[in-house]
Amino acid sequence: MKKKLLFMLALVVTLLVGWGATSTTAQAATDNSLARVQKKGTLVMGTSPDYPPYEFQATVHGKSKIVGMDVAVGQKIAKGLGVKLVVKSMSFDSLLVALQTGKVDMVISGMNPTPARKKNVDFTHLYYQGGYSIVVNKSEKGLYKDKDSFKGKTIGAQTGSTMYNESKKQTTDTKVKGMTSVSDLILALQSHKLAGVAMEKPSAQAYVANNKQLAMIPSHFNLSASDTSAAVAFKKGSTSLVTAANKSVDQIRKQDLVNKDYLPAAGKYLKTNTVNTSMWHYWKAFLTGVKYTLIITVCSVFFGFILGVLLSLARMAKGGVIKTALRWLATAYVEFIRGTPMMVQVMFVYFGLGLIVNLPALTSGIIAISLNSGAYIAEYIRGGINSVDDGQTEAARSLGLTNTATLRYVVLPQALKNIWPSLGNEFITLIKDSSIVSIIGVSELIFQSNIVRSDTYRGVAPIAVIMVLYFIMTFTASRILNYFERRMQHD
Incomplete structure (x- = not known):
């Protein structure tokens, strides 16, 4: 199963890279990368903040902030362009895909300008060489x-x-x-x-x-020099932007700013992180994680339920060319979604659709999980409708109710009662599955725990905390769902 997942992830990334590569020639002919960045007034930097002292999370004035020598390099480049730096966090292996799909303008994450990477992105001059x-x-x-x-x-x-x-x-x-x-x-x-x-x-x-x-x-x-050096990555064909960034990078190298200023400043943040490494000190980070986890779960269940109702009705449609087409489409959708990993779906919505519409990470996560949940809920609802005795429908029709009224007032209420435990299980599952969106930088519990681990250098304690928090959320949700289930049984 793990090999299959890795293969599908590689396939999605390859397709996205290939898609972006086809337009490289056209981009080179009409390079407006510098003008575009200066027009919007921001330079979005992608990074993976778990690599001190290059980039990591630190608590500054009570708030979590991405710091490190790479952030200082990004700020220097942004200042040279006359724009504001915006730092976007995500996993390291998603950075170049994010760059090629326009989610970020540049990548600074201790990245080595290897020949393989140069085929897909443009690099500035080296700003640091280590070992x-x-x-x-x-x-x-x-x-x-x-x-x-x-x-x-x-x-x-x-x-x-x-x-x-x-x-x-x-x-x-x-x-x-x-x-x-x-x-x-x-x-x-x-x-x-x-x-x-x-x-x-x-x-x-x-x-x-x-x-x-x-x-x-x-x-x-x-190792070669390119393997032990760090440079800034830009989208292929961004010649004007790379040229402008190189002016700042050359100043950094000439003045030795990394060794004189950036690394010592990062060292101070590292010392600050280890002053208080208690989990209570990071309660705001965990609270933020709980908030986003619940937002994703509630929104995904809501939209997933609506989608599930529509899909289940489409799958049960009979007669006519249009109804047959809807049935086949709904069936194909459900089978496809249930047959592909949610992680791949999240990446495709964020990076793939990002080539067309630039969706925020949180929105992309909600959309992907809603689409996934809708496929499963559709099957629950279809099973619930089939479990309602045909005599209920016949009695309703004999009383003069239309098909729509029968479905709305007679069949669906009984079906909902029958499938309530399954819907509750789906809600509990989504609370835990929301952790998948951490791969695209959404600040849910897993993402926040990684921040705390990076801040404190403590591996087990943050994991123990989020285990307790997940249990509290799922246990509370299950008690509430059980309460409504008992109420339904008494009706």
């Missing part, structure tokens, strides 16, 4: 010297990163495991699911400095 290290548990530091010491073991790296690809190429008899979040990799390391985590040296230093249970060893990977 790579491997983070291990301090108690096991004596067991490992470099990448060649992990034979028979498992090391981890961020999915889509240079280190993930090179770890697979340059290690022998070593299993390489990829995860989208570095904080997840560190948690896996500390729980001994991994023997080491390969990452850039500044990030490794940040994690080791703030976690006494970790240690750092040299990697000794054979």
